[in-house]
Amino acid sequence: EIVLTQSPGTLSLSPGERATLSCRASQGVRSNFLAWYQQKPGQSPRLLIHDAFIRATGIPDRFSGSGSGTDFTLTISRLEPEDFAVYYCQQYGGSPPYTFGQGTKLEIK
Amino acid sequence: EVQLVESGGGLVQPGGSLRLSCVASGFTFSTYDMHWVRQYTGKGLEWVSAIDTAGRTYYPDSVKGRFTISRENAKNSLFLQMNSLTAGDTAVYYCVREKDIGDDAFDFWGQGTMVTVSS
Numbered sequence: 518e519i520v521l522t523q524s525p526g527t528l529s530l531s532p533g534e535r536a537t538l539s540c541r542a543s544q545g546v547r548s549n550f551l552a553w554y555q556q557k558p559g560q561s562p563r564l565l566i567h568d569a570f571i572r573a574t575g576i577p578d579r580f581s582g583s584g585s586g587t588d589f590t591l592t593i594s595r596l597e598p599e600d601f602a603v604y605y606c607q608q609y610g611g612s613p614p615y616t617f618g619q620g621t622k623l624e625i626k
Numbered sequence: 627e628v629q630l631v632e633s634g635g636g637l638v639q640p641g642g643s644l645r646l647s648c649v650a651s652g653f654t655f656s657t658y659d660m661h662w663v664r665q666y667t668g669k670g671l672e673w674v675s676a677i678d679t680a681g682r683t684y685y686p687d688s689v690k691g692r693f694t695i696s697r698e699n700a701k702n703s704l705f706l707q708m709n710s711l712t713a714g715d716t717a718v719y720y721c722v723r724e725k726d727i728g729d730d731a732f733d734f735w736g737q738g739t740m741v742t743v744s745s
Contacts, residue, residue, distance in 0.1 A: 567731035
């Protein structure tokens with residue numbers, strides 16, 4: 518089973534700043550099948566990025582994904598007030614089980 | 627508009643059973659792989675089960691032998707039969723659509739249904 522470790526656990530930033538979130542896999546993610554999700558309080562997770570760098574439908578271009586193999590990054594170029602939430606990475610690289618990271622909470626500084 | 631609506635959650639005693647349902651609309655249900663994902667209160671996400679378009683099923687070790695996922699395409703419905711429940715199964719359970727056939731991310735999530743296992 519691939520274990521995903523996200524860092525930092527909590528990130529405190531101000532609107533307008535740049536956010537960089539990390540997701541490290543315990544072994545290589547096949548075909549870079551890695552996704553990022555955003556979850557706000559009281560809501561279900563929302564798909565932001567799939568296949569490591571492809572934005573999902575309707576996702577603003579301030580969100581970008583990068584990385585390959587075992588190291589992946591979600592970058593939010595200029596934080597908007599609505600971006601403060603919890604972010605999860607997930608690998609779906611072939612065989613189950615599909616695994617999620619433990620999450621990074623992005624909070625307003 | 628894609629919608630996934632779960633039901634069937636509630637309070638159950640340890641050792642008991644519960645059956646969750648999910649009704650899908652806004653897409654051709656039979657052509658998508660479907661999943662259940664759970665979220666412990668205030669915490670992270672755990673994939674619970676999957677069923678592909680051919681009816682093949684997959685589970686993590688944590689629920690294998692206790693949970694059974696099934697689907698009824700004629701009724702656009704997904705189910706999760708949960709047996710031998712423990713306190714560790716207490717969570718919000720989401721019905722989730724896989725974006726495309728094959729290995730893909732989860733593009734639509736239901737609102738979730740709460741399962742509480744307690745005496």
